[in-house]
Amino acid sequence: MPDYEVMAPAEDGNKRRKRHKKKKLGLTVERYGGRLVYVWFGMRFMTLMRLFWRGRFSFTLNCIPDTAALFLWVPWNTPLLWISEALYKRKAESLPLDQPPVFVVGHWRSGTTLMHDLFSEDPNLAYPTTYECFFPHHFLLTEGTLDPLFSVLLPKHRPQDDVPVGFDRPQEEEFAMLMLGQGSPLKTMAWPRRGPVDTDYVDFKGLPEKEVNRWAKAYMWFYRRLMLKHKKPLVMKTPPNAARLKVLTKLFPDARWVFIARNPLKVFPSTIKLWRALYSAQGLHNPPYIDGWLDDYVLDVYERFTTAYERDRHLVPEENLVEIRYEDFVKDPLESMRDLYAQLRIGEFDEAEGRMRAFLDDRSDHKVSSYKMPKALTKRIADRLKPFIDRFGYSEAVDAALAEPHTDKRAPQKAAS
Template identity: 40%
Template sequence: MPSNKKDKPRYSADPTHSYGFLTPRFWHGMGLGTWLSLLATRQCRLSPRSMLTAASITPVSAFNSMMGVWSNFRYGRRIHRQVLAEPPLFVLGHWRSGTTLLHELLITDPEHTYPNTYECMSPLHHLATQRYATPLTSWLLPSKRPMDNIEAGWDKPQEDEFALCNLGLPSPYLCWAFPRNGPVHSEYLDLRQVPKRSRRRWQALLKLFVKSIAVARNKRIVLKSPPHTARVRWLLEVFPNAKFVHISRDPLKLFPSTLRLWKSLADVQGLQPNLPEYEWMEEEVLKNLVVMYQAYREDRELIPEGNLCELRYENLVADPKAEISRMYDELSLGDYARIEPGVDSYIERTRDYQTNRFELPADVKARVRDRWGIYFDMFEYGEVGSER
């Protein structure tokens, strides 16, 4: 990364919404104990702008804890007894590889459902409060995601990794709360070095969260969190009949887009003074892909035949209907005709959407090729990142 602070940082974030202290951060969904623990274990030097945000999280987290007790009393037994209508469908892939696009297409199926933003932000009590809270608080949210201008809102699909954070589980995503301190909980990316007892707790809370979504809407639940790409073996222990769809993309596009995403999240979710470059992120992005795909390469052999489909972003964008139809056939998800009207509608709504464009310097291209050789090889991308 460039060291001259006067230079414009590479792949800089460009938030499209002013995140004031009233705008909910994901950390607003924590219980009081989880929030105080986060403050106690991190060097939480706050920026003046973020002091009000942090001050607002404390009473909200106390509310979350109280409502969590009530929700557990009201729904706990029902959640534990809930039987899933269908095994979950996991969307796998690196950040910015097209997982959001694929997720959005899959949830147009009327027989699918998903964890929405409110449920991921309020996992302790969403069953008790969602009906009342979302109409009253929707004005607090930005209309677009800051990293890619995709529509945002309480009802939009969200990564369940944020729900796991708010349930008190360690996660690499917690780095965005205090980005000055660099990466945290890297061992939870693939869970391989996590003690068995802690991993069992992670699995149990994921299962409870998924079952809580089924209590609200018992259909096939489509889950999308990039870290799950490295956790297939542990997901199969919880959901042995789960289905998986993986999407890959030109790694020379993944790298700058992921950096921009991470910086944007640190800017809008962080509670510390902004850094112009977040110098630790480039190395962390490079390292994380290798960890993810070493794990995925080992674990995908464990997936039962007929429960994994692999797509390429480039093909999905070029002919989404053909790729989704192929996926439905390979995963035995049912008649594609059921989802076709929704796919057509989504394509029409997003026809004018433009992806971000990046020009990588030659030295960065060389570094990506060198460090991410596993990805180039696994998904057959050419030497310059184009398809062979």
Template identity: 45%
Template sequence: MPDTEPTKPNKQGYGADPLHHYGWLTPLFWHGMTPGVFWAMVLRNRCRLSVRGALTCLTITGVGLFHLVGKLATDLLYGRRLRLAKPSQPPLFVLGHWRSGTTLLHELLIRDPRHVYPTTFECFAPYHFLLSERYITPLIGWLLPKKRPMDNVATGWDRPQEDEFALCSLGLPTPYRSWAFPQNGPVCGEWLTLDNVSPDDRRRWGESLRRFVGTLSLKRPGRVILKSPPHTARIKTILEHFPDARFVHISRDPMKLFPSTVRLWKSLSDVQSLQGYRAEYDWIEEEVFSNLTRMYEAYDRDRSLIPEGRLVEMSYEDLVADPKASLRAVYEQLDLGSFDNAEAGVDAYLAEEKDYKTNRFEMPAEVRERIAERWGAYAERWGYEG
């Protein structure tokens, strides 16, 4: 790290470990969009594409046409059942800032055979996975890399995925669209909290999520477990559509949270970009700082809307120190049934991941000072001062 630029991240976003880059044929998040939704996004960014990005647009359009055909077929075969589909049990939302341990917590919760979760394919193809998932995923498994770009978590079409990507595929704006045209800076910031979108857009967002959850329940009965960091700032809207929902929130040391999130946004801005790779994106650090502040202003404002007994708050450090004790507490406090039914699956997952290595980070003192200043309220709120 040059002494002349101590606050700038390196190519890994403060990471000492290299990023995992995707190949030319790896599907992007935008491959889940229909052509109309995708090209509207491209036009709003004035078609500022790299050569590779322009070629990728052609594949996204072709796959998008398949989505339209699949949607038509699904509507014809399941139309009324989809309109009436409801989850058999209140869904459980995993909340927390990016890189706070939401993925680990989600992975542990879905080891319960009574629980349901959206797969990567279902988030890429929310319109038609009821018809296509069984037949398509065996044919396209080779397209995905073995690991996510920012860490050592395995990928796969059958692996659990953030439902934010399903909403993105369904045409809803999301801050994640910033990764498509990262040279243009962040976009759709109002969709993080939904505070400044129109009532119609908020209703559309909630109805889209409700239909997606209903479709998952139609395919597999059980309690749906959802994980999407932006939901941390959307409690009010979620409760309007899922009044009986359960929530579990996880926090993490901000000195680990910040460099890991910068690395996440940097890596996804590279691999999901339609504009080619860049060593740095000047907007990412400020976006990371700002997002956490806005997220927790909304969380602390709306947390009281959650009825008693439907929210558990925990720390990443406690979860890692004793995963089973932490999960037992979640089950007991949220009345999820006996943890005994989940224990064998949790043990198997922990055995598989016992050699998992977290990323290493290198941050200059000036960056640590900025984290302490900008995220001091978060550190105090969750007990990370000192």
């Protein structure tokens, strides 16, 4: 099923036929949202080989040059890990973890990035950078040295929106877990034609205990090295962590949590756009051919995510959890952040306010995409996510959307760049 966006200008018939022929032969690359460097550069060699084996090495010709480039760098991650661990392992493992983190959670495209960015402006807090998450094995050794080598390959903005990109910007630690060889739904990016993988790692439901423990051990390995690097309370942001409270509340019993909710009728199509961009940019075969399963996958994960959060949120002490709606947050982000600092006892907000204000001024021209979905899909979302919609006060907005006159035809897909 195509995306929910306005169609690009009509394309000449002969050009369209030639383009489709090249795509069929695997000679062109579909870059929906623009080009993005492979994240797989951060893996160790055997982790990368296991990823290749999982997709049965089904590369398309158009991905061979980028895939070949992985072999020029990936083998270096292991010796750099050995050197880094020889220098820093003892310090990291003996570090007292007496500064509880702040977890920013909420479904993808719910505003977690904006909040993470605002937290990152506080000089008294720290966050995992993109470099640290993409190269978790040796960032203690190489961050600040090798960044320029890869920075030239980064776009100025994320492929799914106009949020700035940089190796020094805040990033989701889920990418670090992916690089460390742990299970993650992000592995779907590698072989999207084969459909979703590692969905159980959204909430760990159905996973053997040894796999969950393995994931938790790797998470703490990375977290300790982040703390050694930054020596400040960390603000962590990974959407599915909201569905992993059973594990994370044991690892961090004193952590502070911020859960962001947003109208699912806005979140769903934006998430579709996110995965379309990442699957086309990160896929080791291309085009990704995901239309047959993407809608169902996003809705299934959304329901699973909200169910797990509702089931386990009682595990967080009441004074350590704040829930906020995106729609309320963006009305006055500074005042919302001030309230969060007070409610969660994070620190002195006044020291961060000026820098947060400057950040918001720089982003004042940020535009939020709008989408229009078929009524049948709107109804499916409303039915599947009704408990979430009711609890967070979106019933009126959903009812209004269902009452609007809709055609059950989707807008044609925006042309890939």
